[in-house]
Amino acid sequence: MDENKQKKPTVLAVDDDDVNLFMVNSILGPMARVVKKSSGIVALKYLSDHNVDLVLLDFNMPGMDGMEVLAEMRRREETKNVPVIFMTGEIDVELETEVFQAGAVDFVRKPFAPMVLKERTRRVLQNEYLKRNLRDEVAEQTQLAEERLAAHIRLFDQTILALVKTIDAKDKYTQGHSQRVAEYTRMIAKRAGESPARLQELYSMGLLHDIGKIGVPSSIINKNSRLTDEEYNIIKSHTTLGAEILKPIVEFPKLSIGARNHHERWDGRGYPDGLSGEDIPKDARLIAVADAYDAMTSRRSYRGVMEQERVRNEIERGRGSQFDPYYAGIMLQLIDEDKEFKMRSDPVDPDALGFANRVDK
Numbered sequence: 001m002d003e004n005k006q007k008k009p010t011v012l013a014v015d016d017d018d019v020n021l022f023m024v025n026s027i028l029g030p031m032a033r034v035v036k037k038s039s040g041i042v043a044l045k046y047l048s049d050h051n052v053d054l055v056l057l058d059f060n061m062p063g064m065d066g067m068e069v070l071a072e073m074r075r076r077e078e079t080k081n082v083p084v085i086f087m088t089g090e091i092d093v094e095l096e097t098e099v100f101q102a103g104a105v106d107f108v109r110k111p112f113a114p115m116v117l118k119e120r121t122r123r124v125l126q127n128e129y130l131k132r133n134l135r136d137e138v139a140e141q142t143q144l145a146e147e148r149l150a151a152h153i154r155l156f157d158q159t160i161l162a163l164v165k166t167i168d169a170k171d172k173y174t175q176g177h178s179q180r181v182a183e184y185t186r187m188i189a190k191r192a193g194e195s196p197a198r199l200q201e202l203y204s205m206g207l208l209h210d211i212g213k214i215g216v217p218s219s220i221i222n223k224n225s226r227l228t229d230e231e232y233n234i235i236k237s238h239t240t241l242g243a244e245i246l247k248p249i250v251e252f253p254k255l256s257i258g259a260r261n262h263h264e265r266w267d268g269r270g271y272p273d274g275l276s277g278e279d280i281p282k283d284a285r286l287i288a289v290a291d292a293y294d295a296m297t298s299r300r301s302y303r304g305v306m307e308q309e310r311v312r313n314e315i316e317r318g319r320g321s322q323f324d325p326y327y328a329g330i331m332l333q334l335i336d337e338d339k340e341f342k343m344r345s346d347p348v349d350p351d352a353l354g355f356a357n358r359v360d361k
């Protein structure tokens with residue numbers, strides 16, 4: 001089969017005058033496949049299950065006239081963008097305006113000047129071809145860009161996870177702490193009505209909040225006995241150290257805020273900046289609640305998991321002193337809904353006491 005023949009555009013010519021249809025066919029035949037229909041209704045029926053590249057529409061036809069056919073084409077999803085050229089005997093300024101307003105791309109006068117019909121058809125088809133090519137190209141490029149973006153996001157997530165593993169490797173008692181804090185942070189934020197993009201952001205901040213522990217000696221992190229003041233100060237430095245580590249990620253400056261300020265307290269007695277109330281960055285206040293919750297519901301070197309009621313009491317007690325009352329309130333709701341105490345990482349130790357005399361790392 002002739003390949004060129006297959007690639008020819010399809011032109012649907014609609015006219016109640018057979019002579020006209022014959023003329024269109026002989027003029028456009030060399031450049032297009034011409035489908036001839038003798039009424040608007042038959043043409044619309046044809047269009048409901050065939051694709052065409054252009055419609056040549058007679059203006060005056062018995063039954064449904066050209067304007068009505070065009071209006072129906074524009075209403076239908078499958079034909080709303082198919083270009084239409086009107087064929088008309090008489091045309092004045094008023095009609096000309098009407099034709100364009102109705103959405104036709106052009107018109108040709110009858111009887112045809114073969115050259116004019118050919119040229120106008122060729123231009124419209126060429127234009128359509130370019131438009132379609134451009135549309136395909138844009139769609140292809142958009143998809144490519146989306147794939148690249150998704151790959152970058154995956155790479156970012158995986159890199160973060162790799163960093164998180166380095167903290168876990170160092171602190172044997174807080175295995176999975178970062179991921180759980182990230183998860184609790186997301187849960188609280190979701191309850192607070194944050195957008196999906198913000199939830200993703202907060203999750204990453206939660207994951208990296210303790211990254212500064214990389215710079216704290218393992219002997220101090222894993223020490224079972226009471227810390228000296230000096231050791232405690234070294235532990236505290238994981239906040240500023242974390243902020244320094246994350247600072248080069250300038251595309252995501254909040255990461256370093258989460259690391260720096262997650263040990264601030266609502267009453268101003270936290271560290272490293274001693275900020276209080278709403279002066280503490282909002283996201284850090286949120287992470288602080290999630291962090292404390294996980295500290296109590298996971299095993300530590302000096303105790304097991306606290307009973308749920310005790311955990312609840314500790315959050316309640318810290319509401320408005322240690323914690324932002326709003327986020328602490330949400331945490332309390334989450335605890336109350338967790339009837340079976342599933343939000344914890346290890347078995348409960350009935351003897352485990354609260355934060356008493358021990359500032360959690």
Ligand SMILES: [Fe+2]
Pocket residue numbers: 209210238262263361
């Ligand atoms: Fe921390």
